[in-house]
Amino acid sequence: MSASGADRGLRGRTAVAGVGETTYYKRGQSTDPEFVLVVKAILAACEDAGINPREIDGFCSYSNDRNAPARLANALGLEELRYSNMQWGGGGGGAAAVVQNAASAVHAGSANVVVAYRGLAQGQFGRFGQGGRRPAVRGEFAYTLPYGVMSPAQMYAMRTTRLMWEHGIDRSTMRAVALAAYHHAQNNPRAVMYGRPLDAETYDSSRWITEPFRLYDCCLENDGGAAMIVTSAERAADLSDTPVLVLAAQQSGGHRSGAWVHNPTDYATSSFKLGAQHLYEQAGVTPDDVDVVQSYENFTGAVVMSLIEHGLCTYENANEVLTFENLRADGGSIPLNTSGGNLAECYMHGLGMQIEAVRQVRGDSTNQVPNVNVSLSNAGPMVEIASTAIYGTAEVLG
């Protein structure tokens, strides 16, 4: 028996039978309430899967999603609710963890059709980047907010400063991540930045948010809903000739990764160093087998960390390998963020990037990479618990 437990693992046991999303809106512009966004996304995913919504018997979400399973089950008229699960942790670190949690529930027989979902309507509930307005702040924020550190960019900038200093990562490498996302969004009509291309000069002259982040290093803020239907591999094979298998899904936190006031033992990390090992062992693939990558951009520097920590390049060669040419779906060696990702498609807290990874296996991405068998999508780099999923075809199982 392996130390990581990969031999009892998820490899090929479950599948994503359907994906769905609402229209993606600029922040505050959704005409639908957040709950309605979630319902619409779930119904779209069911239709995509060819599954009656009343077959859903489980729900998984993350980041304290406000739309609770009991309300959703009531609204959808479910006969039975067998499984509900909330992934702890802020930010988008749970976007692949919900796939792990849903797949684990299905594999264990706890439920048969589990929906992983996320809804965001910041116009109704307040923005992420705006900091606190309370009379007194306690806990970890007491040590950061009075010094002007309250937005996500301010909370994570210093990890990127440290990455650049320790490993000589160039600004041009971070720029390539932004250019690839915007390039792909130009082919994706769902993308908020569809029709709004970005060039290197515009990136270079964009305003500082907080050094080392310029405007285009930072994710969008959006309204929308997204959902994925996870079921058994057997059921998925009945629904589709080419089911998208979950090869692995893994949460990842390191030693004291949640330590307050920037005290994780390893600081300039995306939090994936340990989880990536388990992930590949569980999937039975290596980084060389990965055909296409969705790497969560809260900030471009975090993508560089994530790609290195997933073994897709090294600290030494990152500046040479992570170029715009190499990151493009059309001919690049590491096609990256092929929907436009959080920078240019939509900031759906990363669930949209899981959906894009599934579409790449199905062959219906707007920036389709040829012959995808192994598709990786990570979530929430630098947060205390990040996560990654690998999706693939039955061919990978051999």
Added chain:
Amino acid sequence: MSSLAEGTYLPEGLTQPAPMRDGMDAPYWEGTHEHELRVQRCADCGTHQWGPDWVCHACQSLNVEWVTVEPTARIYSWQRVHHPVHPALADHGPYIVVLVELPHADNLRMLGNLLGDLMADIVIGSDVEAVFEDHDNGNPPYTLVHWQATRS
């Protein structure tokens, strides 16, 4: 170690800090108000710990004490904030945040503002010392800890 001669680094109006309601980190804030830098140290294994918690992360002992440490450090990382998000900072220019490490306390890290030239080159590894900034009109009054280049 010194105090700010006048004014505060960031304008008034930011949310003020307060100890946890269970009292876990109250000694830190009592210390800053007395212009002392206090951190946790395990009475059993001697490990310094930050951020604070009820338990020593090195040996799981609940016998965690507060000790006063020399308020000197070196810069570990930094950012220069150009786009503030709080209304109290709306018309405020850039400000610098540093993450410093305390070599004499197991390299634990603390965060504060870096006093001095706003557009200076900031050198990771350079020596800094604490500056205590009193907010006497807080409710209750409180003291923040900033950093400035060590005067040789």
